[in-house]
Amino acid sequence: MSDALLDARVVVDRGAFRLDVPLRVAPGEVVALLGPNGAGKTTALRALAGLHPLTAGHVTLDGVDLDRPATGGWVPTERRPIGVVFQDYLLFPHLSAVDNVAFGPRRHGVERRAARATAREWLTRVGLDAQARHRPRQLSGGQAQRVALARALAVAPSLLLLDEPLAALDARTRLDTRAELHRHLSAHAGATVLVTHDPLDALALADRLVIVEGGRVVQEGDGPSVTARPRTDYVARLVGLNLYRGRADGHGVRVSPELTLTVADRLDGEAFVAFRPAAVALHPARPEGSARNTWAGTVVGVQRHGDNVRVQLDGPIGVAADVTPAAAAHLRLIPGQRVWAAVKATETQAYPATG
Amino acid sequence: MRQVRDDIAGERDEAARERRATPRRRGRVPAALLIPAGVGLLFLVLPLVGLVIRAPWTTLPQRLTEPGALTALRLSVQTATLATALCLLLGVPLAWVLARVEFPGRRLVRALVTVPLVLPPVVGGVALLLVFGRRGLLGGWLDTTFGITLPFTTTGVVLAEAFVAMPFLVIAVEGALRAADHRYEEAAATLGASRWTAFTHVTLPLVAPGLAAGAVLCWARALGEFGATITFAGNYPGRTQTMPLAVYLALETDLESAIVLSLVLLVVSVGILVALRDRWMSTA
Numbered sequence: 001m002s003d004a005l006l007d008a009r010v011v012v013d014r015g016a017f018r019l020d021v022p023l024r025v026a027p028g029e030v031v032a033l034l035g036p037n038g039a040g041k042t043t044a045l046r047a048l049a050g051l052h053p054l055t056a057g058h059v060t061l062d063g064v065d066l067d068r069p070a071t072g073g074w075v076p077t078e079r080r081p082i083g084v085v086f087q088d089y090l091l092f093p094h095l096s097a098v099d100n101v102a103f104g105p106r107r108h109g110v111e112r113r114a115a116r117a118t119a120r121e122w123l124t125r126v127g128l129d130a131q132a133r134h135r136p137r138q139l140s141g142g143q144a145q146r147v148a149l150a151r152a153l154a155v156a157p158s159l160l161l162l163d164e165p166l167a168a169l170d171a172r173t174r175l176d177t178r179a180e181l182h183r184h185l186s187a188h189a190g191a192t193v194l195v196t197h198d199p200l201d202a203l204a205l206a207d208r209l210v211i212v213e214g215g216r217v218v219q220e221g222d223g224p225s226v227t228a229r230p231r232t233d234y235v236a237r238l239v240g241l242n243l244y245r246g247r248a249d250g251h252g253v254r255v256s257p258e259l260t261l262t263v264a265d266r267l268d269g270e271a272f273v274a275f276r277p278a279a280v281a282l283h284p285a286r287p288e289g290s291a292r293n294t295w296a297g298t299v300v301g302v303q304r305h306g307d308n309v310r311v312q313l314d315g316p317i318g319v320a321a322d323v324t325p326a327a328a329a330h331l332r333l334i335p336g337q338r339v340w341a342a343v344k345a346t347e348t349q350a351y352p353a354t355g
Numbered sequence: 356m357r358q359v360r361d362d363i364a365g366e367r368d369e370a371a372r373e374r375r376a377t378p379r380r381r382g383r384v385p386a387a388l389l390i391p392a393g394v395g396l397l398f399l400v401l402p403l404v405g406l407v408i409r410a411p412w413t414t415l416p417q418r419l420t421e422p423g424a425l426t427a428l429r430l431s432v433q434t435a436t437l438a439t440a441l442c443l444l445l446g447v448p449l450a451w452v453l454a455r456v457e458f459p460g461r462r463l464v465r466a467l468v469t470v471p472l473v474l475p476p477v478v479g480g481v482a483l484l485l486v487f488g489r490r491g492l493l494g495g496w497l498d499t500t501f502g503i504t505l506p507f508t509t510t511g512v513v514l515a516e517a518f519v520a521m522p523f524l525v526i527a528v529e530g531a532l533r534a535a536d537h538r539y540e541e542a543a544a545t546l547g548a549s550r551w552t553a554f555t556h557v558t559l560p561l562v563a564p565g566l567a568a569g570a571v572l573c574w575a576r577a578l579g580e581f582g583a584t585i586t587f588a589g590n591y592p593g594r595t596q597t598m599p600l601a602v603y604l605a606l607e608t609d610l611e612s613a614i615v616l617s618l619v620l621l622v623v624s625v626g627i628l629v630a631l632r633d634r635w636m637s638t639a
Contacts, residue, residue: 077541078545078547078549082545083545090542092560094560104547108547151546152545155546
């Protein structure tokens with residue numbers, strides 16, 4: 001990864017909170033910063049854009065230091081080769097769509113008519129040729145999002161930054177816009193960093209996920225590896241897996257003093273075990289069969305979950321189990337009830353916690 | 356059968372009428388508010404009515420064409436417009452600094468800006484004399500170095516009017532700037548706009564309604580200025596005698612001509628305000 005276009009270590013202190021996120025993005029690559037609210041994602045994006053100075057670390061784009069507090073290197077926002085799509089778009093309300101898009105080229109010294117022509121081209125590319133003369137308030141949410149994207153891309157930025165690009169859209173528009181946004185991000189030759197708290201957006205749009213929690217990177221990798229092998233409760237919840245950390249000793253992982261889970265994988269030392277809620281079977285009495293992990297737990301919650309019923313169990317480990325409505329009725333699941341949980345070793349994923 | 360149906364229809368109508376009437380009854384304005392509001396309106400409008408009633412309509416055309424009246428009117432409009440221009444030139448940047456730049460003592464500066472609002476205009480005129488008068492702090496230096504004399508000149512009128520009117524503009528524009536989302540300026544910066552370009556191309560258009568409102572207030576205040584003007588610039592017809600001064604002077608000799616001058620000032624200022632309101636305020 002020596003060919004990274006963006007090479008950054010974003011360190012920002014805000015009171016007691018410290019954001020420290022290393023980030024390397026190759027040309028054409030789309031990286032999603034994924035994390036819960038308050039994780040510092042937006043601060044990281046603002047620091048990359050130069051809207052918030054770094055406390056330490058560096059932001060280097062295409063070999064040029066944009067911000068490096070140690071040497072005093074600093075390039076102000078307006079001279080950075082960047083494009084930003086803000087969460088609520090911030091289209092200039094007094095300008096038409098085409099003039100919003102032409103704003104960037106104009107500031108980069110392009111003559112008025114040429115800037116307009118470029119803007120028109122971009123609007124056509126995002127399918128808004130007919131709305132060129134419209135003011136932002138006449139545009140729908142999806143249209144405004146596309147104008148904002150066109151405006152950011154019209155200056156041909158080396159680094160494209162998107163802050164929750166789909167968060168302000170309703171569910172239906174979101175689906176269409178997500179697909180279209182993916183097309184444009186794939187076509188963008190520069191580096192792209194997008195910030196989101198929605199795992200679906202991140203998985204659909206990004207080549208690589210960087211999970212940020214409490215100002216730190218807790219996990220990094222492509223979509224399949226992150227979703228298959230979560231490393232924190234936050235990621236596990238995002239992708240809907242039960243996740244436990246414990247000490248592995250061959251095929252057993254001790255996840256609590258009273259429970260050692262038998263797993264299919266063979267490993268030693270600190271390890272994670274993950275399995276799907278649907279892999280958990282519930283029984284009124286201790287089930288027979290040696291290939292299963294079994295333990296007794298107490299029902300603490302019962303909720304509809306799609307076509308199934310999701311049951312939260314307390315016990316040696318907290319676990320979510322998905323059972324059919326028929327099974328739930330048969331078991332007469334109510335909070336406080338004791339049931340037995342069973343998980344086959346082959347349904348588990350175990351992987352080392354280090355590295 | 357028909358009768359029954361009509362009765363039912365009638366009842367339904369009545370019910371509908373009652374339903375319609377209910378919110379109206381609930382929304383009735385309390386007398387405790389309505390009466391003082393009416394008295395307040397009368398208090399504001401009656402003097403103007405008096406002016407119209409007592410106007411010498413028969414001799415009006417002849418009085419209007421008297422050279423003194425038109426000269427004072429022209430001078431008033433000119434100086435108020437120049438004063439507003441001066442206020443825009445200095446007041447908008449001042450409002451921007453107060454709204455956008457953090458600096459120690461900002462609250463004190465903001466308080467200082469509003470001092471001319473609470474200061475009696477005559478005191479303002481005296482203060483201007485002490486600074487720009489021929490023996491004043493800056494006046495002597497201006498006189499000897501550049502040969503510029505400000506008191507008792509038309510420029511002095513503009514200065515006096517700007518002094519009392521500028522706070523109106525600064526307060527209105529600063530309020531508009533604070534209300535405007537400063538992230539638009541950040542968006543402009545990410546598109547390559549310097550802070551100055553962002554100010555001229557994004558911030559100013561965003562606060563245009565507030566700016567227009569401030570300018571109109573400022574102009575109206577300048578047009579009606581009396582105390583600071585007569586103190587600092589004196590009362591020379593054609594040079595420093597604006598309409599309010601002419602009205603005051605006429606009052607001592609000829610009530611009817613004072614009424615005519617007042618009416619003219621009223622019509623011109625209301626006319627311009629209404630015209631500007633239609634042009635600018637409707638978008639606000």
